[in-house]
Amino acid sequence: MTYDVESVRARFPSLATGTAHFDGPGGSQVPAAVGDAVRDALTSSLANRGVVTAAERAADAIVQDARRAMADLLGAAPEGVVFGRSTTQLTYDFARTLARTWRPGDEVVVTRLDHDANVRPWVQAAEAVGAVVRWAAFDPATGELTAADVAEVLSERTRLVAVTAASNLIGTRTPVAEIAALAHERGALCYVDGVHLTAHHPVDVEALGADFFACSPYKFFGPHLGVVAGRPEVLAPLRPEKLLPSSDAVPERFELGTLPYELLAGCTAAVDFIAGLVESTGDRRARIEASLTAVGEHEDRLCGQVEAGLESLPGAVVWSRARSRTPTVLVTFADHAAADAYRYLAGLGVNAPAGSFYAIETSRWLGLGDTGGLRIGLAPYSTDAEVARLLDGLAGFLRSA
Structure with missing residues (x-):
């Protein structure tokens, strides 16, 4: 090819x-196609999402198209795709929400290889509820973080493992599937920072076993916003703080306020751009x-x-x-x-x-x-x-x- x-x-x-x-x-x-999509959405007839007027339906279509696009990019379920202002903001939101299910003495695992956006939210959430933070270290001589490194700090009290799919500083890719399997064996969830990986390699969230997979479209030709693809069955029981009249459906439950429709249109365009980088056949x-x-x-x-x-x-x-x-x-x-x-x-x-x-x-x-x-x-x-x-x-x- x-x-x-x-x-x-x-x-x-x-x-x-x-x-x-x-x-x-x-x-x-x-690319120009993404800028055009943002402009076209901003200057089109749009309103808050609904089903009555054409403007309402157009906004809803933009949101649903963006969920399907990100699901295709990540190998995830569209109904688990959550949009936010940034990956950092979304991770903080999920950390606060998940921490409400933790008890003093529960444990959270973070790694020395991660961007601080997949460290500090978990450290601070754990501190707020009396949970214990355990650190998985990588080998500084090789830059490698192995599943065995993570296994050393897991216990029956582990509630969440936060790990990067690839280091944004030195590029190291981690064995996410192995780490997620270890977490699940202990009844813990696995939150994966996929920001740096998604721009360079095909991602399959289902194959990785990630309960949450975070990424940033502006790292792969899109606008500035954040995305978390969560497993719908994991998202369903979580109860984030939200406005009383706002939707309680998943994934809308986790999206605070009106979504930036123009940025979501740009997000879809970015995924379509990636799909067209080489001549190939098949679905998106x-x-x-x-x-x-x-x-x-x-x-x-x-x-x-x-x-x-x-x-x-x-x-x-x-x-x-x-x-x-x-x-x-x-x-x-x-x-x-x-x-x-x-x-x-x-x-x-x-x-x-x-x-x-x-x-x-x-x-x-x-x-x-x-x-x-x-x-x-x-x-x-x-x-x-x-x-x-x-x-x-x-x-x-x-x-x-």
């Missing part, structure tokens, strides 16, 4: 500036899988070029070492600050930011403190020429610094 990166790039207006974007892990560029789910498989091959090839180039740079230390990971590389430089490299590259029109990117526990566990390093993220629109620009820029930085 041929992946035509130039054809893909032609659909992103922002790429016409000539900037090389290695900042996708913080938010991707947006099948086309998504074909596209993301091709994207993964493209990105992994370029990531190999980045890693080989970094090996030739004096003093470069690569921290992304796991065997299975996303095309994401964290690098530091002996005697040179990553933040200085970030600024130098920006002057060349190459965007590769520096920091710990809210993965504060990961950065500290690696011995990088709160500073982190230079993060290089490959995207479906990245090219060989851009990788060469990046590596030439870093070589120039090290010569000039």
Whole structure:
């Protein structure tokens, strides 16, 4: 299957500036089709969802279309797709709701590999009800988090395991299915942060065994909002705080206030865009899988070029070492600050930011403190020429610094 990166790039207006974007892990560029969908929804005849007027029905159709689109992307049930302002906000909401079912002495497991949005909400919710937080640590030498690492901190009192599907800092992919199975053996739920994985690989929430799978459409060509795909049977007994007149149906029960219809329209457009990245047949789910498989091959090839180039740079230390990971590389430089490299590259029109990117526990566990390093993220629109620009820029930085 041929992946035509130039054809893909032609659909992103922002790429016409000539900037090389290695900042996708913080938010991707947006294709014209998504912007058009947002604009069209904003300027169309819409009202609050209902069944009486055409405007009401149009709003409802946008919501239902977005639920089906996200279900196709994630291999989840549409009736379990919850929308919110951001993944962080949704995780806080679910943490507070689930904590109402915990008792003092119950245990919650978080990991040192996770973005803080899948750590702090659980830590704070546990503290509020007297539950115990148990930490699963990864191997800093390899970047690997294994199911055995998580098993070490599980007990009969475990009520929830929060784990990332892929580290947003060093790219490590985790054995989510194994970890979820271990959690379920102890009667616990598994909340998966899939924000960084969803942009790069096909996701099958059912196969992973996740009770909740969180992601952010703006990481995969969509607008700024958050999504949690929960198993409907797990969502049904949960009772979040909500307004009295608001719907008590699942998943509306978890969506506070009026949904941003224009952003949901953009979300559907982003999923359709992914489904059309390569020529393939079948339903939307099948086309998504074909596209993301091709994207993964493209990105992994370029990531190999980045890693080989970094090996030739004096003093470069690569921290992304796991065997299975996303095309994401964290690098530091002996005697040179990553933040200085970030600024130098920006002057060349190459965007590769520096920091710990809210993965504060990961950065500290690696011995990088709160500073982190230079993060290089490959995207479906990245090219060989851009990788060469990046590596030439870093070589120039090290010569000039």
